[in-house]
Amino acid sequence: MTATTTTTxxxxxxxxxIGALELFGIHLGGRLGLYDxxxxxxxxxxxxxxxxxxxPRYAQEWLEQQAVAGVLTVDDVTxxxxxxxxxxxxxxxxxxxDPLALDHLAPLAGLVVGIASVLDxxxxxxxxxxxxxxxxxxxxxxxxxxxxxxxxxxxALVQDWLPALGPAVERLATGGRLxxxxxxxxxxxxxxxxxxPSAEVWGIDSDAASIAEAGAAAEQHGVDVRFxxxxxxxxxxxxxxxxxxxxxxxxxxxxxxDVLAAARAALAADGVMLVADEAVAPAFTAPGDDLERMxxxxxxxxxxxxxxxxxxxxxxxxxxxxATVRDLATRAGFGRVEVLAVDGGFFRLYALRP
Numbered sequence: 477m478t479a480t481t482t483t484t485x486x487x488x489x490x491x492x493x494i495g496a497l498e499l500f501g502i503h504l505g506g507r508l509g510l511y512d513x514x515x516x517x518x519x520x521x522x523x524x525x526x527x528x529x530x531x532p533r534y535a536q537e538w539l540e541q542q543a544v545a546g547v548l549t550v551d552d553v554t555x556x557x558x559x560x561x562x563x564x565x566x567x568x569x570x571x572x573x574d575p576l577a578l579d580h581l582a583p584l585a586g587l588v589v590g591i592a593s594v595l596d597x598x599x600x601x602x603x604x605x606x607x608x609x610x611x612x613x614x615x616x617x618x619x620x621x622x623x624x625x626x627x628x629x630x631x632a633l634v635q636d637w638l639p640a641l642g643p644a645v646e647r648l649a650t651g652g653r654l655x656x657x658x659x660x661x662x663x664x665x666x667x668x669x670x671x672x673p674s675a676e677v678w679g680i681d682s683d684a685a686s687i688a689e690a691g692a693a694a695e696q697h698g699v700d701v702r703f704x705x706x707x708x709x710x711x712x713x714x715x716x717x718x719x720x721x722x723x724x725x726x727x728x729x730x731x732x733x734d735v736l737a738a739a740r741a742a743l744a745a746d747g748v749m750l751v752a753d754e755a756v757a758p759a760f761t762a763p764g765d766d767l768e769r770m771x772x773x774x775x776x777x778x779x780x781x782x783x784x785x786x787x788x789x790x791x792x793x794x795x796x797x798x799a800t801v802r803d804l805a806t807r808a809g810f811g812r813v814e815v816l817a818v819d820g821g822f823f824r825l826y827a828l829r830p
Contacts, residue, residue, distance in 0.1 A: 503585035511573040518561040583623035590617025607785030622661030629664035634671035648672040652718040658725030662690025679703045708738040715742030727796035730786035736808030749828040
């Protein structure tokens, strides 16, 4: 029994190492424009190198690695290295090259790279009981976080999630007001503004770099959005809002009850707050499924250390269960918490009403 268990764990660790290295390959492909170079059709080493502006020897090694990993296909494996033509299969385009595709998971690589860059700080935080500020994780994690959520925030948010909230959202079509709290790079805020052009839409986040990128993205897409680098205390003075959203951010907050209370104070009497957070299991169990494993992985390396950087901290971590959301909302003064019967993918969707 022990030998079988050990062998299984050996295999898992080996597979995890292979997976991590292949994520780095995907990250390189995105950062260097290598997948984009293949969108027009098959290419040789020289053609891909020229299109992406990289050294041919590196292009050859990356193309071979991607073909061995099954990300790319190669027309003739027996041909000389310079004569082989590599292609990006159509059903892989969304995953690695289309930022709006619902299966676009390549940004996970950026998240892993961002975490890897500060692991020494995470080790120190474990020893001292302190934390690692969100900004310390750098550009890779920030942009990876925005990119991994962009597909759902661009389509599902406005097509499915918000309509499920009822009349408060209907007012957005005729000039209502929405505040997107913890908006990050602003893809959710921009999507709402485009879907409801008559509404007044605010994006609020305490991370200056995120707000700067959000403003640039709104300008690029010609969308009228008000972005503010501020904390949740800004909401009450700016209200009332028909809708307040908090998307995959509640578990990151050091003082979640205070933030939810500020959101409640900013809502109109018949307003509603949409909270989207991880669709984890109702209770802890071990071993867990793939979703639990992934969420705990993010938690031990990023979400918990980032939350612990601000004290006092609720220190929730990524694995925020439904009972915790309900407790936080009740303590913040919300009278009703409803789990929406909408497919949120990785997220469970909550409607919080005064």
